[in-house]
Amino acid sequence: MSAPKLVFSRRLRQTPFEKRAIEQGAKAFTVYNHMPLSSVYLTPEEDYAHLCEHVQAWDVACERQVEVVGKDALALVELVTPRDISKCAVGQCFYAPVCDENGGIVNDPIIIRLGEDRFWISIADSDVLLWMKGIAYGRGMDVSVFEPDVSPLAVQGPKSFDLMADLVGEHIRDIKFFWFIETQIAGTKVVLARSGWSGQGGFEIYLQDSSKGLDLWDAVWQAGEKYNIRAGCPNLIERLETGLLSYGSDMTLADNPLECGLGRFFKLGKPAEYMCREALDKVATEGVKKKMVHLKITGEKLTGPRSTWDVKNDQGEVVGILTSLAYSPKFDSNLSFATVDAAYGSFGQSLTVDIGGAESRAAVVCNLKWE
């Protein structure tokens, strides 16, 4: 099928940077948190190559924020994640899975601590606003939960540091990974975090007044011209190489963080109350039944699948599903994420992937570095 069009409407909320993204040639979009998110400018391959060498401005306003503020803010944030948020300093960001009482993943946001009793939950694609509001209401907690007027603009790529130093000052080079400062750009106040959805380095600029979106974009753009800036977006090739999971594609409410390899971001048993304590303790005791793996697939470049492909063992039995895939120029190979029965999740395990029709391909489980 030829790629269908996306119809815009008010329900797919306009971003403060959208006009510039379209002017710069956004050719294809997805929808994320009820907002458009550009997916391709030139081609995925050209966008990727440019990102790895230069610097890009990304309209990621769709990374919506859920603000949690008030006396019970910390207690509510602690309640929804197994990660120990009491260890997150003001000025710091924690990647932390949000899980329900069964350990199922509701979202995998970045939690930004703006104050002792004030957080932004910078979310992937599910309505964490409703989740947190519902729990707070049900518990009768003394906390306010709402979506503030905050829209991130990402500046990603190896030249992002020079660009941001020119724009804001040399002190931005001192911001540690997953920390932030509060500053002003283009006359509007922003939270400037060293973070972003690529492995190429960079920043996320949290705009706090959507009427200033084009001013912010233009300021970044102007500073970026000498660094060969282009508009860009989260890139499938790059995210596979870097090993970034996408909520909804690689993990859902049916998966728990221990199965998805997110256990390295927290230690079970933090002091605070959290709703998935018993469920994850049970998984840890019994051992995971399935496991997300990095799966390298032999042969020529593949694209797809629309939803999932079956992964099989050497008896031809289905032992898992492939959830994301891209051909990597760097590794000269098809890289994929798959969820497989735990028995087949060891590095070096040989598997087969049904790639549609009668075709199948040999594949091997790799480590996080695709080795």
Next chain:
Amino acid sequence: MSAPKLVFSRRLRQTPFEKRAIEQGAKAFTVYNHMPLSSVYLTPEEDYAHLCEHVQAWDVACERQVEVVGKDALALVELVTPRDISKCAVGQCFYAPVCDENGGIVNDPIIIRLGEDRFWISIADSDVLLWMKGIAYGRGMDVSVFEPDVSPLAVQGPKSFDLMADLVGEHIRDIKFFWFIETQIAGTKVVLARSGWSGQGGFEIYLQDSSKGLDLWDAVWQAGEKYNIRAGCPNLIERLETGLLSYGSDMTLADNPLECGLGRFFKLGKPAEYMCREALDKVATEGVKKKMVHLKITGEKLTGPRSTWDVKNDQGEVVGILTSLAYSPKFDSNLSFATVDAAYGSFGQSLTVDIGGAESRAAVVCNLKWE
């Protein structure tokens, strides 16, 4: 701008009918509840004309269900809506706004009562699953809340009754509006409701096994060939004429149901506990501050807006926003929904709409029949 493409991924969940929708020529999509929803087949005008005369099959699997079952099921459903759900019989469907503790609209689903203690909430575009799960967890309610494997296929248009009588039996003509029966089609069990997101009459068939989606589609299609069936989708022109609001476009969490004219679907003060009781009582006592209106706009055919257009009084002051618009062949006029200050919401009120650039158009507030 030329319409950009939509990039499909696993995160935009595949529907059980998607293959057929694409084969039948779905040219453009939106995304709704993390699923594609087709928006155009031929042109909006041709799709509309066919819908009003014949019968269409619509892939509306994106109308996801939230199943609520268990001892506290009724109490939970009552809690989230001002409508009196105790009056919904088993076998009946209630259109009912879901509101938070401030009266803000979380969603405007159809609530389907499958049993005394079992409901499906057939949702518009927000994660009601997380909302209901969060409240149930917070309250410690004895209830199970989950998304079942249920996908609606709508059969809409004046010939839908003949089609469904041929396919299922003459008794389907006895199903009252917003009631349902449980039956089988194409060897798979379905809930068959007389409902749907058009004013042209028809049914929604709730498939309960997504592996049977193409079988169900094909059975409907075969029965429909003598009635000139086509694939279709919710149509903007038809929904404006009929006065169907779209959650996210015409109303959001920032609006309450009394402002949006949804007060006619419930009577404040039902016996059961409901979380928006105080907030809506206050609105009712003080009177609504803004009001959703049917606004007819003079002059040539308009399209748009991307987000909203300003609505002004005769002093040029902004007194509201236009949220949806379509040119209606039936009324030979531009029909729109707008939210305006209550003082400007009376039938016959003259207003002006800024349609972009320096242009503006005269407009008049109409009743629900566009008179």
